[in-house]
Amino acid sequence: MRTVRVATRTSQLAMTQTQWVVNELRALREDWTFELVPIRTKGDRILDLTLSKIGGKGLFVSEIEEALRLGQADLAVHSMKDVPYELAAGLVIAGIPMREDARDVVVSRAGCSLAELPNGARVGTSSLRRMAQLRRARPDLRIEPLRGNIDTRLRRAEQGDFDAVVLAAAGLHRMGWQQRIHEYLPVDVCVPAVGQGVLAVECREDDETLVNMLNRWSHPLTVTAVAAERAFLRRLQGSCQVPIAGYATVSGEGLDQVIRLTGVVAHPAGSELLRLEADGHDPQAVGVKVAEELLARGADRWIQMALEEGQTDAR
Numbered sequence: 001m002r003t004v005r006v007a008t009r010t011s012q013l014a015m016t017q018t019q020w021v022v023n024e025l026r027a028l029r030e031d032w033t034f035e036l037v038p039i040r041t042k043g044d045r046i047l048d049l050t051l052s053k054i055g056g057k058g059l060f061v062s063e064i065e066e067a068l069r070l071g072q073a074d075l076a077v078h079s080m081k082d083v084p085y086e087l088a089a090g091l092v093i094a095g096i097p098m099r100e101d102a103r104d105v106v107v108s109r110a111g112c113s114l115a116e117l118p119n120g121a122r123v124g125t126s127s128l129r130r131m132a133q134l135r136r137a138r139p140d141l142r143i144e145p146l147r148g149n150i151d152t153r154l155r156r157a158e159q160g161d162f163d164a165v166v167l168a169a170a171g172l173h174r175m176g177w178q179q180r181i182h183e184y185l186p187v188d189v190c191v192p193a194v195g196q197g198v199l200a201v202e203c204r205e206d207d208e209t210l211v212n213m214l215n216r217w218s219h220p221l222t223v224t225a226v227a228a229e230r231a232f233l234r235r236l237q238g239s240c241q242v243p244i245a246g247y248a249t250v251s252g253e254g255l256d257q258v259i260r261l262t263g264v265v266a267h268p269a270g271s272e273l274l275r276l277e278a279d280g281h282d283p284q285a286v287g288v289k290v291a292e293e294l295l296a297r298g299a300d301r302w303i304q305m306a307l308e309e310g311q312t313d314a315r
């Protein structure tokens, strides 16, 4: 018998994700009680700036990690793509369930795909990563920043503020809104963010009971793919200010397991883009290899530029 306190952001998507995880864990430990600890994070409160302007890593995560460290909660459910590569001391991501659809999708007012959007159409999106890749696919589009919860962003398209919005399939699927999607962008047109479509369940590393339970519950192929993607992100020391995409797939089993990773780094203004693929047997090694190759080909300049700009920004 144990009461597990679960920290969660308060957005509709976060609540839905947390509830899903709690239901899964409850089925494994019927003798446990789960209690939600809602936390409204800085990332949820500040919606009038682009994420890259606010700066700082882990806007959605750090206050939740603080609650775990202080013992105000025992576990937390995050979207993996919001979790910085460096966790707060004493914490681990012990649970990683099977990945949802990792792709980005188009929701458009007229029901058309990216290719069908009229010349100069207005497209809203929340990330530099999507901006850079959309711009390459359709240089004529007017791509503008758009933040807010998923329902806010969908409404902006439906109201006509934008001709289309681009967002993650996973969020829409989890909300049960897949019928609003007009196109799934292939992963080679818009390489997803590191960890996109994956949930991360974090707890204190010394909570052995929870760590073991979450490890056993995790989906091994997703764990491996995420390890490669996050090793890539870590080697790039990527912040939100430079467009980075990384997507890994895993095939084969045991010693024959092959991890294939596609990495993208773009100029902070989205004007140039480098993309590279590599494979190998070890997830960390593949991640580091793709990152180092991109750095050697010029991505290092863009990351340096973004870091310097970040330092002069008054935060």
Ligand SMILES: NCc1[nH]cc(CCC(=O)O)c1CC(=O)O
Binding pocket: 079, 080, 081, 082, 126, 166, 167, 168, 169, 170, 171, 195, 196, 197, 198, 199
């Ligand atoms: N950037 C915010 C965010 N963080 C996680 C998701 C949902 C998709 C996921 O779990 O990867 C979203 C929404 C979006 O990007 O459209």
